[in-house]
């Protein structure tokens with residue numbers, strides 16, 4: 001089968017791979033759509049620097065089941081499915097508490113095992129969700145990371161409820177999904193981004209207000225700030241916007257330090273929370289919102305599998321607002 005692989009020299013190469021093998025509890029999914037996530041660029045960097053072995057990336061996957069293992073009971077061949085890239089071990093203490101996003105013993109499609117930049121991928125039956133037959137796979141694929149990560153950040157971690165004031169820092173692919181999820185929860189949403197194009201997209205996604213950092217810096221009563229950028233500047237900005245009982249939810253990774261006093265979080269019972277990945281429950285909620293028309297990933301670029309390198313370069317250059325999706 002055809003696939004795209006990140007190689008040790010930092011190149012992005014088309015390769016021919018054997019068909020993945022399917023265990024008793026696995027299904028073989030023909031990839032109909034694979035979203036291109038900014039994290040793929042970090043994976044490419046890690047492979048180039050030798051921190052990861054070469055890998056077929058792609059962790060936003062929707063497709064059609066072509067083969068079901070002997071113990072599979074959730075789907076049949078021919079079913080359209082959304083795939084969660086986390087393949088948790090199912091046995092550790094986090095998995096037993098259904099906090100599968102925190103599993104340390106599992107695998108992740110597109111990170112340490114073959115992902116969706118390929119014609120087929122093998123996945124555990126516990127990590128797929130059947131979709132209505134008429135669901136557009138190009139819209140379904142980004143739900144697998146962008147949609148479900150946004151849901152986990154806004155609802156599972158941020159606990160956003162009706163009429164709360166939510167500030168979304170960074171209106172990229174995941175940020176635009178977070179705006180829609182927060183609106184679906186009944187919140188008022190301010191989107192913050194320096195790029196005019198991203199501000200426009202944020203308003204189209206349902207944000208009540210779009211602002212730059214200076215305008216947003218005057219906010220002092222946010223209930224939840226979700227940071228999809230995570231520089232020192234956005235973390236400081238976000239922390240400063242929290243009202244009494246406010247929660248700063250940190251989604252993106254970063255290494256820039258910020259200064260913080262005990263008073264900053266103790267006074268008014270504020271919290272700083274990390275939102276890491278997501279669970280199948282988050283994916284199920286994200287898909288349900290999508291089915292009800294409340295969450296539609298903003299897909300602005302469609303390309304063939306062979307164009308992966310071009311699309312990744314565009315993403316790196318910041319010329320893609322919203323999501324790009326590859327269709328093998």
Ligand SMILES: [Zn+2]
Nearest residue numbers: 037039145146
């Ligand atoms: Zn992602």
Ligand SMILES: [Zn+2]
Nearest residue numbers: 089092095103
């Ligand atoms: Zn586990």
